[in-house]
Amino acid sequence: MWVSRRWLLRKVVRFSSSSAALFVLLLSIILSASRPANALPAFARKYGLRCSACHESWPMLNYFGQKFKDNGYQLMNDRDSPVWQNPSYWPVTFRITPIWHRLSTNENVDVYSTVNGVSTVTGNSIQRITSTGFDLSGLDFHTGGTLNKNVSFYVLPSSDPTGAFHFEQVFGRLDNVLGSSWLNIKLGRFELDNLLSEKRILTLTGNGGVYQTYHFIPVGDANIFGQIGDNQFGLEYMGHSADDRTRISASLLSSNDGNVGLTLGANSYNGFFAGSQAFDAGKLGVQRLGFYVMAGEAATYYRTSGGIPIPGSGIDNKGFSREGFVGQFYLGQHFDLQVVTQHGSDSAWFGQGYGNAVATDGNGGTTCVGNPGTNGCPVDNTPGTTLPSNARNPTWNGATFEAHYVYSPQLIFIGRYEFERVSQQATVGTASNLGNIDNYVIGFRYNPFMTSRAGWAYHNEFNVFKQTGTGPVNPATGLPTNLTVSELLLGFDFDF
Amino acid sequence: MGKKLGKWSLWVGVAAFFALPLTSWAQLTVEDLHKTLDTTQAHVGNLTGHAKDGAAAYRRYCVGCHGELGDGNGENAEWMEPPLFPKPRNFQLGVFKCRSTPSGTLPLDSDLYDSIGRGFDRSMMPPWNTLTNQEKVDLVAWVKHFSPRWAGEKPGDAIKIPDEPAVTPERIKAGREVFAKVQCWKCHGVTGQANGPSASTLTDDLGRPIAPFNFTEGARPKCGSTDRDIYRIFMTGLDGTPMPSYADIIKPDEGWNLVFYLRTLMSQKSVEKEMAKKLDLKPVDPNAPPPAAQ
Numbered sequence: 001m002w003v004s005r006r007w008l009l010r011k012v013v014r015f016s017s018s019s020a021a022l023f024v025l026l027l028s029i030i031l032s033a034s035r036p037a038n039a040l041p042a043f044a045r046k047y048g049l050r051c052s053a054c055h056e057s058w059p060m061l062n063y064f065g066q067k068f069k070d071n072g073y074q075l076m077n078d079r080d081s082p083v084w085q086n087p088s089y090w091p092v093t094f095r096i097t098p099i100w101h102r103l104s105t106n107e108n109v110d111v112y113s114t115v116n117g118v119s120t121v122t123g124n125s126i127q128r129i130t131s132t133g134f135d136l137s138g139l140d141f142h143t144g145g146t147l148n149k150n151v152s153f154y155v156l157p158s159s160d161p162t163g164a165f166h167f168e169q170v171f172g173r174l175d176n177v178l179g180s181s182w183l184n185i186k187l188g189r190f191e192l193d194n195l196l197s198e199k200r201i202l203t204l205t206g207n208g209g210v211y212q213t214y215h216f217i218p219v220g221d222a223n224i225f226g227q228i229g230d231n232q233f234g235l236e237y238m239g240h241s242a243d244d245r246t247r248i249s250a251s252l253l254s255s256n257d258g259n260v261g262l263t264l265g266a267n268s269y270n271g272f273f274a275g276s277q278a279f280d281a282g283k284l285g286v287q288r289l290g291f292y293v294m295a296g297e298a299a300t301y302y303r304t305s306g307g308i309p310i311p312g313s314g315i316d317n318k319g320f321s322r323e324g325f326v327g328q329f330y331l332g333q334h335f336d337l338q339v340v341t342q343h344g345s346d347s348a349w350f351g352q353g354y355g356n357a358v359a360t361d362g363n364g365g366t367t368c369v370g371n372p373g374t375n376g377c378p379v380d381n382t383p384g385t386t387l388p389s390n391a392r393n394p395t396w397n398g399a400t401f402e403a404h405y406v407y408s409p410q411l412i413f414i415g416r417y418e419f420e421r422v423s424q425q426a427t428v429g430t431a432s433n434l435g436n437i438d439n440y441v442i443g444f445r446y447n448p449f450m451t452s453r454a455g456w457a458y459h460n461e462f463n464v465f466k467q468t469g470t471g472p473v474n475p476a477t478g479l480p481t482n483l484t485v486s487e488l489l490l491g492f493d494f495d496f
Numbered sequence: 497m498g499k500k501l502g503k504w505s506l507w508v509g510v511a512a513f514f515a516l517p518l519t520s521w522a523q524l525t526v527e528d529l530h531k532t533l534d535t536t537q538a539h540v541g542n543l544t545g546h547a548k549d550g551a552a553a554y555r556r557y558c559v560g561c562h563g564e565l566g567d568g569n570g571e572n573a574e575w576m577e578p579p580l581f582p583k584p585r586n587f588q589l590g591v592f593k594c595r596s597t598p599s600g601t602l603p604l605d606s607d608l609y610d611s612i613g614r615g616f617d618r619s620m621m622p623p624w625n626t627l628t629n630q631e632k633v634d635l636v637a638w639v640k641h642f643s644p645r646w647a648g649e650k651p652g653d654a655i656k657i658p659d660e661p662a663v664t665p666e667r668i669k670a671g672r673e674v675f676a677k678v679q680c681w682k683c684h685g686v687t688g689q690a691n692g693p694s695a696s697t698l699t700d701d702l703g704r705p706i707a708p709f710n711f712t713e714g715a716r717p718k719c720g721s722t723d724r725d726i727y728r729i730f731m732t733g734l735d736g737t738p739m740p741s742y743a744d745i746i747k748p749d750e751g752w753n754l755v756f757y758l759r760t761l762m763s764q765k766s767v768e769k770e771m772a773k774k775l776d777l778k779p780v781d782p783n784a785p786p787p788a789a790q
Contacts, residue, residue: 047620048560048561048572048575048576048620049557049560049561049572049620049622050556050557050559050560052555052556052557053556053557053560063626064557064622064624064626064627066626067626068622075615075620075622076615076622076623077615077616077617077618077619077620077621077622078617078618078713078714078715078716079580079581079618079619079620084580242623242625243623243625243626244625244626245626280628280629280630281628282628282629282630283628283630285628285631286626286628333552333553408555409556452560452571452572
């Protein structure tokens with residue numbers, strides 16, 4: 001017994017000292033590496049600015065980067081047109097993220113019993129399924145810049161983790177029309193004017209790599225069109241002051257959640273409006289307060305042929321809205337807090353599962369196969385349909401809090417908490433907390449180098465996602481449990 | 497022979513071993529530059545900037561071009577090819593184009609502050625107007641700490657700019673006379689297109705090619721685009737460039753006349769341009785005898 005204790009002690013001491021040594025080594029590598037961070041490829045090659053000039057930490061923009069973007073990817077130095085560039089210059093950047101991934105979630109697992117060599121399912125139980133492995137979170141080809149002075153573009157073909165490609169962004173923009181920074185027009189498929197950009201998010205996991213507040217839909221609701229995090233098709237007006245302290249934008253969007261081919265509503269649109277004002281708060285930095293509103297309508301009835309919805313035939317539009325406040329608060333040179341709130345409301349028709357009867361998800365999701373109401377497809381609001389008497393508009397409130405500690409442009413620590421709370425369920429009698437979400441993310445990104453030709457980040461992230469009542473059904477009670485998903489991701493995020 | 501060579505190699509090696517550290521003495525190091533870090537300040541309005549507080553912003557926004565040592569040799573500097581893209585400023589020299597002070601003197605803190613916020617057209621220096629006022633004044637202090645000039649010299653006094661008179665056709669015509677008299681056209685061209693006979697030969701004080709300002713292409717003048725800014729530019733000159741100060745040659749009132757005439761050359765719409773059109777004002781004749789001799 002004494003021997004084994006000593007052995008154990010020695011083992012613990014050895015492990016502790018080697019772990020401590022490894023920790024100190026890693027920390028010293030991280031903190032002592034002070035090589036300069038340079039600009040990233042597409043625009044860095046053109047302008048020679050360091051990445052830190054535009055990015056809080058790549059890809060998240062800082063105020064200067066936001067102004068650069070608002071100017072149509074122009075420094076406004078009278079040298080923005082490509083005619084001033086070396087002819088060999090082409091504004092393209094490849095981004096890819098190979099990772100190691102651990103995913104853990106609760107599932108309803110069949111329980112087998114074997115009698116006389118024959119296995120049969122005798123029941124089920126809720127178990128934790130944990131998978132680990134090497135993975136790839138996608139591949140992006142970014143190309144953007146100016147076609148001429150005050151004419152800019154962006155094209156972003158992107159693959160999902162399966163390698164299937166789609167166009168994330170494709171737009172052309174007329175900048176500073178009539179010489180005014182208050183008149184910029186964009187046409188195409190683009191990210192909405194969200195100050196806290198989901199497309200420049202610093203995290204990569206399934207639930208942590210998106211902002212829940214930007215995509216929340218109550219359980220059973222079939223309105224996919226109000227997701228402000230998804231790139232949308234439309235026309236955007238944007239205006240800003242010369243120093244970008246004041247920003248406004250208004251977009252007219254098709255209610256198709258970014259789908260191509262006019263497959264959805266025959267005539268359904270929505271609008272997205274955003275405005276913000278920044279203030280100089282001395283040594284604290286620049287503070288920004290803003291708002292956004294997304295409001296419009298989308299089809300609930302797709303005319304059918306042989307019972308199958310006809311693409312592009314959606315009518316009987318119903319309304320929806322999302323609105324909230326945005327805050328960007330800086331506390332000195334290293335710490336900032338970004339806040340987005342949302343109040344959402346959908347028509348009772350959406351709440352009862354009417355809506356997009358053609359495609360379940362327009363942004364890389366699967367197309368609905370089968371008749372409405374079958375195979376998980378949304379139901380179709382065919383003539384004569386009436387709402388149940390206990391149906392009402394689902395409403396909810398949510399918020400995202402994301403904090404950053406920027407040790408240097410090369411090392412950033414990220415912490416995020418999000419909550420979504422349904423304030424009124426679509427059907428009277430539904431559990432009031434069904435579908436509520438709590439989401440936690442922590443992580444850091446360290447760029448040992450970022451040259452004007454390439455960038456490389458070690459990316460480490462942990463995410464816990466909880467949703468009330470959407471987990472597997474408890475066999476003992478017959479009631480759905482709470483869903484809990486945790487995800488650990490370690491990997492590289494590089495571009496060139 | 498082989499033995500001798502070996503002996504020589506040994507001595508050369510020993511000499512090099514001792515000489516190498518000596519060479520580094522001759523070079524300015526970060527430590528040398530940072531000697532004045534704690535004491536260098538800048539004052540603009542009610543704001544006081546401290547050099548050490550400007551370090552983080554400098555490293556985030558400026559160091560890629562201006563370099564760790566402020567010598568204008570950041571890693572991107574070598575890709576900037578003058579005159580199309582001027583090289584970044586060498587702060588160690590303490591010589592600045594945009595000043596409100598007489599030629600050869602140090603600029604005011606507010607001059608550097610304005611330069612940071614305004615940026616320089618036709619260069620890789622954008623307007624850093626998204627920074628806070630405090631960040632800009634801290635950066636001014638940081639920029640100052642690179643040059644020993646600030647330790648031993650005081651900035652010059654801002655030149656006096658008289659109130660701007662009302663623009664008249666007579667003043668525009670008089671301004672054309674000034675343009676001819678001081679031979680602005682030699683560099684800027686008779687139509688202001690930066691195609692004067694000397695334009696292609698111009699170099700800055702460091703021997704790099706430099707282009708005169710083209711009034712016609714719609715760009716902003718480097719040191720500001722208001723009438724007062726333009727007046728200030730030719731009265732103070734742009735130190736380090738072939739653009740001299742004309743404060744001794746052009747009288748204050750003539751200065752305003754020249755500003756009005758220069759407006760007629762610019763592509764932007766202006767009252768002066770309208771008046772020049774009505775006057776049917778022709779470009780100056782480089783072969784005409786100097787006005788004084790007429």
